[in-house]
Structures are given as C-alpha cells and as structure tokens.
Amino acid sequence: MPKTALVVDDAGVVRQLCALTLRRVGYDVIEGINGKDALAKTEGVHLDLVITDLNMPEMDGIELVKQLRLRRESKFIPIVVLSTVSQEAKVDEGRAAGASGWIFKPFDANKLLETIKKFQ
Numbered sequence: 001m002p003k004t005a006l007v008v009d010d011a012g013v014v015r016q017l018c019a020l021t022l023r024r025v026g027y028d029v030i031e032g033i034n035g036k037d038a039l040a041k042t043e044g045v046h047l048d049l050v051i052t053d054l055n056m057p058e059m060d061g062i063e064l065v066k067q068l069r070l071r072r073e074s075k076f077i078p079i080v081v082l083s084t085v086s087q088e089a090k091v092d093e094g095r096a097a098g099a100s101g102w103i104f105k106p107f108d109a110n111k112l113l114e115t116i117k118k119f120q
Contacts, residue, residue: 004046005049007031008061009052010057017109019031025113035059035064037058046073050064051079061083
C-alpha cells in the first residue's frame with residue numbers, strides 16, 4: 001500500500017515540484033493551497049508525511065502543524081516545514097507547534113528526499 005503525503009504551499013510550482021519528487025519515490029500526494037484547504041482535504045485521511053509552507057493566506061504553516069497535531073491520525077507523523085524564513089525564532093515556534101523538520105527555500109529534490117528519509 002503506498003504511503004500518502006500532504007503537500008501544502010500557496011505557490012503552485014513548489015507544490016508541483018514536491019509532489020513530483022514524492023510520487024517518484026512511491027507516495028500518493030494530496031495537495032493543498034493553504035492550511036485551511038489542506039485540513040478540509042485530509043479530514044479522516046491517513047497521512048504518512050506532511051510538507052508545508054510557512055507563510056500562506058487563510059491559515060499559515062504553524063497553525064496547520066498545530067491543527068494536525070490535534071488529530072489522532074496525524075499526531076505522530078513527520079511534518080516538515082518548507083520556507084524561505086530562516087529566523088531562529090520562527091524555526092523554534094515551528095518546532096514548539098510540532099514540526100519535525102525544516103527545509104529552507106530554495107531547495108532541490110535531493111534535499112527534500114534526504115530530509116524525509118530521516119523520518120522513515
């Protein structure tokens with residue numbers, strides 16, 4: 001049974017790059033344009049991995065992480081924040097919310113795969 005990943009970013013090109021990379025290694029991918037959209041699309045869905053942007057309209061990545069951690073089915077899955085923001089305070093806020101890791105943009109497919117392999 002394939003694993004399922006959620007990729008959330010308001011930039012379509014970033015979502016597509018992440019989704020393509022994950023599909024190449026066997027994931028089914030659900031895409032969301034922001035945290036609110038992602039939560040609606042994944043209600044009751046078993047996820048194995050989440051990759052989310054930080055700055056998005058309607059619901060940002062930090063709030064998405066918090067909301068996912070409240071769900072029984074996603075309480076312990078890896079959640080990686082993908083962002084241009086490298087301020088230590090924001091990274092700490094993300095970790096406190098429950099983020100498992102952080103990748104700084106710009107990134108490449110190999111860096112993404114290296115990061116998610118740490119959680120498998």
